[in-house]
Amino acid sequence: MWGGRFASGPDAIMEEINASIDFDKRFYKQDIEGSKAHATMLEAAGILTKEDKDAIIKGLDQVRSEIDAGSFTFSRALEDIHMNVEARLKDLIGEPAGRLHTGRSRNDQVATDFKLYVRDTIDMFIGQIKTLQLEMVKRAEEEADTVMPGFTHLQSAQPVTFGHHMLAYVEMLGRDVSRFYGARKRLNECPLGSAALAGTSFPIDREMTAGALGFERPTANSLDAVADRDFVLEALSCASICAMHLSRLSEELVIWSTAQFRFVTLSDKFSTGSSIMPQKRNPDAAELIRAKIGRIMGALTSLMIVMKGLPLAYSKDMQEDKEVAFDAFDSLGLALAAMTGMINDLKVNREAMRDAAGSGFSTATDLADWLVREANVPFRDAHHITGAAVAKAEEKGCDLDGLTIEDLKEVDERIDSRVFKVLSVENSVKSRTSYGGTSPKNVREQAARWKEQLASS
Ligand code: ARG
Numbered sequence: 114m115w116g117g118r119f120a121s122g123p124d125a126i127m128e129e130i131n132a133s134i135d136f137d138k139r140f141y142k143q144d145i146e147g148s149k150a151h152a153t154m155l156e157a158a159g160i161l162t163k164e165d166k167d168a169i170i171k172g173l174d175q176v177r178s179e180i181d182a183g184s185f186t187f188s189r190a191l192e193d194i195h196m197n198v199e200a201r202l203k204d205l206i207g208e209p210a211g212r213l214h215t216g217r218s219r220n221d222q223v224a225t226d227f228k229l230y231v232r233d234t235i236d237m238f239i240g241q242i243k244t245l246q247l248e249m250v251k252r253a254e255e256e257a258d259t260v261m262p263g264f265t266h267l268q269s270a271q272p273v274t275f276g277h278h279m280l281a282y283v284e285m286l287g288r289d290v291s292r293f294y295g296a297r298k299r300l301n302e303c304p305l306g307s308a309a310l311a312g313t314s315f316p317i318d319r320e321m322t323a324g325a326l327g328f329e330r331p332t333a334n335s336l337d338a339v340a341d342r343d344f345v346l347e348a349l350s351c352a353s354i355c356a357m358h359l360s361r362l363s364e365e366l367v368i369w370s371t372a373q374f375r376f377v378t379l380s381d382k383f384s385t386g387s388s389i390m391p392q393k394r395n396p397d398a399a400e401l402i403r404a405k406i407g408r409i410m411g412a413l414t415s416l417m418i419v420m421k422g423l424p425l426a427y428s429k430d431m432q433e434d435k436e437v438a439f440d441a442f443d444s445l446g447l448a449l450a451a452m453t454g455m456i457n458d459l460k461v462n463r464e465a466m467r468d469a470a471g472s473g474f475s476t477a478t479d480l481a482d483w484l485v486r487e488a489n490v491p492f493r494d495a496h497h498i499t500g501a502a503v504a505k506a507e508e509k510g511c512d513l514d515g516l517t518i519e520d521l522k523e524v525d526e527r528i529d530s531r532v533f534k535v536l537s538v539e540n541s542v543k544s545r546t547s548y549g550g551t552s553p554k555n556v557r558e559q560a561a562r563w564k565e566q567l568a569s570s
């Protein structure tokens with residue numbers, strides 16, 4: 114493509130380090146869409162004849178179907194997807210192919226392709242996350258009354274419901290979706306026509322290409338348009354946060370599915386066995402999702418470091434943006450799909466959860482609250498009195514509701530037998546009716562709100 118100035122071809126190693134076709138062929142669809150929009154605009158602007166434009170569009174459609182069909186031969190000597198497509202177009206239609214590159218460069222072309230690709234990827238993630246949320250909302254409805262221990266420091270804290278726990282993740286994923294929407298909106302400006310870095314002297318219509326490719330507007334500065342990859346970084350950042358959420362839930366599933374917890378059973382479809390220990394059921398899918406954050410966050414770090422310190426405008430360093438990003442996007446896509454399958458298949462062991470919810474003096478706060486409410490004790494004193502009751506129960510080797518009224522009166526005279534009502538885990542969760550609290554009634558309302566929201570968006 115630049116043979117005019119060169120006496121020899123590249124060294125074999127140069128070709129290997131320089132070529133991106135092995136990975137950027139991934140966005141051939143975006144590349145061809147961009148070229149079609151560009152050719153259409155060139156004709157409208159009087160830069161291409163109608164015959165040339167028609168030949169180019171027809172040729173590009175042909176290239177597209179060859180790649181779709183797997184019959185296209187990619188060549189490393191042609192470096193990247195842009196030149197592979199153009200070279201094949203030249204084979205097919207001859208001279209007009211050489212007119213397509215008027216008023217553009219590979220620099221604005223690759224920025225446009227990648228933006229289109231990231232936009233498509235974001236749209237896919239948004240759909241996937243919503244599907245996962247819906248699955249969780251269904252589980253939340255089914256398990257609105259299922260009492261389980263709520264933890265802080267992974268120590269029993271207060272009883273909550275499993276439905277409430279599911280909805281906590283629905284909220285987190287909801288913010289992930291909104292972050293992806295934000296990233297999508299910011300990236301939706303079209304670089305095409307910025308050319309190599311300075312714009313072009315041809316009377317191109319950038320509004321037209323931007324519109325044809327579904328962008329809101331053309332980018333306003335040609336240097337910025339070809340030099341930044343913040344749109345990839347932002348998508349990777351959203352992906353990292355989402356993967357972090359999935360990783361936390363995965364960790365919980367790993368813990369909950371142990372023989373010690375038995376809160377849940379993962380389906381056969383998302384578990385594996387051991388080649389030596391016949392009894393084993395390993396939560397491999399959960400473990401792998403837990404780990405994906407490493408690669409995704411790694412991609413973000415990697416690209417951030419590639420970009421830092423690069424002077425404007427394009428440098429070949431930026432070709433290193435793709436492999437890590439593709440790997441990260443694939444990883445998140447797979448993690449979301451696997452988590453959706455696992456949640457869908459998850460068996461909740463209500464009894465094990467309920468038993469565990471009652472242990473560890475989890476209703477101690479309810480006893481303290483009762484003293485405040487019924488005996489007008491200041492909360493700090495009630496906390497102290499309850500601490501003494503817990504110590505007594507520990508001494509006797511029972512839970513709080515295993516203490517007799519005599520035991521309790523010994524701790525504090527003002528306690529009477531009405532207190533037993535608040536010491537059960539069921540009553541504890543039922544009483545948490547403050548907005549956002551864990552009561553089954555709240556959980557049902559929140560699940561209904563999410564269902565409606567997910568159906569309407
Ligand atoms: N393959 C290149 C990339 O991925 C396309 C842009 C090349 N531009 C250039 N001036 N060499 O970044």
